Amino acid sequence: MKKRLAVLLALAMTGTMILSACGGKEDDGKTSDGKVKVRFASWDEAEDVDAQQAMVDKFNAEHDDIEVTLEAYGGEFDTKISAGMGSNDTPDVMYMWNYPAYYQGLEPLDSCIEAEGEDYKSNFYDTLWNYNSLDGDTYGIPIGFTTHALFYNKDIFAEAGIEEPTNDWTWDDVIAASKTITEKCEGKKGFSFQMKPDPYDFEMYLWSNGTAYTDEEGNLEGNLNSDEAKEVFKMFQDMEKDGYAVATEKSGTDEFRSGNTAMYIYGSWSINTLKEDGVNFGVVNIPSFAGKGDSVSILSSSGISMSKDSKNKEAAWEFIKFWTSEEMNKERIGRELPVLHSVVESEGIMDQPEYTAFYTMLEQSADYTPASFIIESWSELSENLSLSFERVFNPSAMEDVSDVLDEAAEQ
Amino acid sequence: MKQKNLMKTATPYLFILPWIIGFLVFTIGPLIFSLIMSFFDWPLTSDPSFVGVGNYIKMFTSDKQFWKSLTISLKYAAIFVPLNMIIALFLAMLITQPVRGVKVFRTIFYIPTVISGVAVSILWGWILNGDYGVLNYLLSLLGIEGPKWLVDPAWALLAVIIASAFGVGSMMLIFYTDIKNIPIDVYEASAIDGANPARQFFSITLPIITPTILFNLITSIISSFQQVTLVMLLTGGGPLKSTYFYGLYTYNNAFKHHKLGYASANAWVMFVIILCLTALVFKSSSAWVFYETEAGGQTKKKKGGKK
């Protein structure tokens, strides 16, 4: 008898749960003193959060009727947003870069942008809009970006007695320099690249060599395993085999910081750290492939988006405007590059040698669409590609490039 | 008289009532919900669609990674569980020895368990780095060229096992508590009878602690299958997916690929597997677990079977 009762209880409990999950929220989105509540989620690391909180407080002070709460998710950003979206509890405003994965939960912002007038939109670098839209709808306002560029250690080049890289360098130049440095400088390697690069980033090398992972329809065959693609992979693999380059387990920043490598390609994320460490470094464009025109870089653009289910969209938009203003752009310099023409000018960014290359790369990289925006199941493809990279670059594997790519293209 | 009887039968239920309530409120709802999810294709933000047993069929027939991850987890469990138990038992015996200063060692052995999991993973990631890590540096001082622990598929699983053995302190503590509470006169009596330490261990200690052995065995099996955090932070499932544990596979399906329905199906399959393994262990336990002993060494009444 008791058991039957228990079973009934269980069913009742389950029923309630399911019903409430399908139903809506009762939370009305207002604080106790009538202000409109806006939840804002960011992925910035702990050390930046205090500065962010200060900016949020500033906004709250300037707006009597809105209260923004900052939720700092750090490295677990994806987990939190997934959990939030999966349970219909997404923050009103959040950072965003992986539009293909999340766009279905985001609010298209085109009408809001237009309402702000032409100047608002054109102050942003054009290319960036591509990276924050999908299928013609804009889902995020750019707040920062970085392209990739070639970092080099001036001291090591001096030690090896060779000329520093320039913007006109090709990969042949890099290989030659790496060779000399590895031979002349004890214990140092000329170049480093990631053993398990993010497939999203790596596509830029294919672009520079005139190919891509897929074509516009999403076909891998003929693109991922084209001769040009194989050439790119082979070049890196040979550099590793011949010993001039090291395939790093992580990004390569640590090896560069400690002076163990002379060159590596990365975004502007490490600039502050390198300056703090006192590394004597320079930045130039990514080397081009001989005869294939300017090199191209991938864009990693961060945007700020609004949740489709937000109850306070107007307030959210107010906050988004604030966060994408000139003031905030200036705030973020050193972590990411400003996206507004006006700020770049006023801060003289182009005059600072360590930043110029990134903007040049930005210009050279217009009109390229990453495969992640084209292919629906990108996250799985990305995982498989990552495995293929490993098979080629992992010193214990070093498989034949041609075979690996042909296999990968069959998926 | 009838009332007293009712009270008597109701009593045990009253004792376990807290758990029953908790189970109904906190566990069963989410459990059933996730079971239901496993029959759907459940993307993150758009509407779910019913696929019946489609997820399960896909898992078993067309998803190669499913079998690979399952194999890795089984391999890990097969090595890790007995290894961990033996080490924990060995350590527990070590720290019950009446030597001076053993208390200090006890604390030292337990310290690793107290360090936060995130820090442990990052720390070992450093130490095990193939080119710049401390372990290989020390090995090189001895003239050995250390393998690239986290990069060489042949060594990566071992690296994970080394890092996870770090947490053996909990099991050790449980064994230790049990062993330490065996009345000392049992040993003394047997010593009088002429038993040496090895004999004492196998005939007295081991049988008495079989209930905790059972406990540690089962919890060890369960946690080895659920291993996610350590391997996610240490190897990310690599290199070449050689450490792509089943738990990580499920997690990625849910949070990276946003296939919540499929991930739920993954989880339920794992649940069934663990359930079967545990049931097997329990069934066998009637042969080797002793729940009651008589204190005192003379009457060695060994009662088998569960109560």
Place this chain on the structure above:
Amino acid sequence: MKMSKTSKVIIYILLGLVAVYFLSPFVYMFFTAFKTEAEAIAYPPKLFPAKWLWENFVNAWKAQPFGTYLWNSILVTVGTTVGQILSCSLVAYGFARFNFKGKNILFMVLLSTMMIPWDVTMIPQYMEFKMFGWINTLKPLIIPAWFGSAYYIFLMRQFLMGIPKDFEEAARIDGANAFQIYWKIFMPILKPSLILVGVLNMISVWNDYLGPLIFLQDRSKYTLALGLASFKGVHETQIIPMLCITIIMIIPPIIIFIIAQKYIVEGTSGSIK
């Protein structure tokens, strides 16, 4: 128990070797916490920092509102430990010392709850707690502990089943009811395992960051463990503050462990008879 000299030496050697394995990462971590970040990643690695930067610890503590985190951690740890000790012992007692219909089935159900991977029940649980209005409070972290956790119930049940059946015979004859027997007779005997459960729970809750990660949203509710995990960013990890905080976080559990050791051992030898 007398021991020969050779046995003693062997034991010390073994203890020493194992201690090296367990201690060395910790020692390395300890010294590295005082270094600059550049020193920390240098190769070949040096053990000792050039200068002992005590301010690393101060900076780490100030980097996030760790004072608040500490308070939250204490609340959750104490709240859950008390809850677990009370509820788990009750339930374990029910399973271990009685025979009732459905006992084995219910026990299997209990065990099976340990086998569910959390990452899939997490979202439904999140939804449920949202329904209760508990998200972004410490409630989802504390309240379930008052209803028992399978792991500790199982553990205590094993201990309880090791006590001879007729143990409470005398008390029952005297007319005590089940609860009195539980409270007055078994609880004192269970003290070592109660403390064991307390210590185990304390440490696992103190370091738990997944629960807080999922159920908490703003920093005023964070626990220490979550604050620690926040030093791990999307691109780079701030290693030095992380090590400093890790070391600070280890201290309370170690102290508690040292104190508890005495009680875990406090013999039951003799009292079983």
